[in-house]
Amino acid sequence: MNKGRKRRILIAKPGLDGHDRGAKVVARALRNAGMEVIYAGLHQTPLQIVNAAIDEDVDAIGLSILSGAHKTIFPKIMTLLKEKGASDILVFGGGTIPKKDRVELTSLGVGEIFTTGTDTHVIIDYLNRTLET
């Protein structure tokens, strides 16, 4: 990415679940840390999310999933990004995601998955560190 440009992050709630507390808290924390945050809102499909990420030229997509749909949604997003030649966009996430599944998602190229209780500074540090390179 260009040096000096603000980091642009898309935060999305994919799937049918509306529990958006975590997504909104993280969105605000990233914004307060000086990042440009685009909050995609509720009930977004993987295609809508990937299109929004490309249109908005973001550096990373953060997905919040509490419903158990992570096993379907993350792989779909990774595939769509690849198809559209946008695999350089970092995908990370958070929610109710068991450790075993987190390992599987990492093997698909998904970045860090943050579980309930994560300090938002840990997420900010992670993005700063990972988007540096």
Next chain:
Amino acid sequence: MNNQKGTETIENREKGSTNDDSFKNLSGFKIKALYGPEDISQPGREADLGLPGEYPFTRGIHKTMYRQRPWTIRQLGSLDSPSKANERIRQLLQMGANGISLCLDMPTIMGRDSDDPLAEGEVGSCGGVAIDSIEDMRNLLEGIPIDEISINFVSNSQSSVILSMFVAVAEERGVPLEKLTGTMQNDILKEYQAQKSYYFPPRPSMRLTIDTLSFCNKHLPRFNPISISGYHLASAGATPVQELAFTLANGFTYVEEGIKAGLSVDSFAPRLSFFFKVHNDFFENIAKYRAARRIWAKTIRERFEAKDRRSCLFRVHTQTSGSSLTAHQAENNIIRVTIQALSAVLGGTQSLHTNAFDEALSIPTPRSEKLALRTQQIIARESGVINTIDPLAGSYYVEALTNQMEAECYKYFKEIEDLGGVISAIEKGYYAKIIADSAFSYQREIEKGERIVVGLNEFFEEEETDIELREADPEFEREKVSDLVALKENRDQALVKACLNEIGEVCQGSDNIIPYLIKAVKSYVTLGEIIGVMKEIFGEYREDSIY
């Protein structure tokens, strides 16, 4: 992984211990070191306390409270498939639960059938049951005595359809409708404010809620048609006092709407029930219940001129706080749930769900679920807290907090009124803003070490707990979809079409929609098809994202 601030936190605490600001409850009230008679001796306040079972019911809605009958142990009993959920309900009843709450899977919650493309990967999710058609309702309730066991349907935007399926199955089984007991959550207002499982704009949604209320009023006199829920507001971030104020304001709105629909307040207010969350602050929670009973009773009598004492009763189901559970050192959650459950009991709840300790990680296992249920049985049978009624009454602290909760509530009522009422306040983003602010402040307090979560920002351990988790059934979705496709192929298609056309017409008029929905579900019209037609007429709601 996540929190490495143990020592820093302890230092902050020590510095803060001389500072009064560090003793605050979750609502942000500063708590004094000592409370005494001067904190509760305001003129005229004696009448606010009264006796249990007497207006204004601060000390409880029943004269005998738990001495005659302890609270109802009402555990969530769902699982992906209707027949597996049925099995689980039977197990819970066998273990000593005396009521059941049923939650729905995400597609059903969002009004979509299991074969909807947007349902992919979410059929049977969140430990909820997938209900597409009357066939699912039959399987779910098979062999369950629905005239004896009260079932609480955790159903909101789709309540009119779920109630219709429930009524249709009762009719098939020859159970008289007036014997049906249970609850439909059917609280649409909090969906816009917090849980976000809405389809239509607020006003048509309110019409469906009131159609359901009116139908129950006429035909299901023992059934609670709305459970006005603070739980979700609190889960989204509302503080306890905000939960209290917003829930009550929603309750008053349903009363107004019921009256507008031509019902007399005393004909339906006795069947309105409530649903609270119990969070970590022990005494604050108890004060919340006591204030709720008093404000509800006073408002129903004074503003709505109810004559029936039962209209004034704030009857409440409680669930311990899912959002207070930690993924780290998950066993610590057993203790959190126990303390919260005790607080709900001392607050005078009518029924209680205790969360399983592994819920921050996955849906509960049979083992963790049983432990949650046993927690309630130990409180009821071993702790002795049920021996006397409202044991904390007269505590300077609890009474002062109760009064303070009540006073703060009226400030929120005023703000909502100034915005033109609850629906207007929703449309103006009032709740979204307040709840997002509260959620963010709570997170900040934890991150700054001002609020301690044991095992998370103090006493943190790098090692993650390795506990047994329940796995979702990977085959279920495929089976459910293929069953549904077969059901849709083998029905009277002309009848289905006629029912859907009729529903569309009724949506545009003002007839009560429930009889038309009952006819439709009996003709195997599915939930997703009905909601689809309603969306064409009512439109879909999208909120502005405020964070």
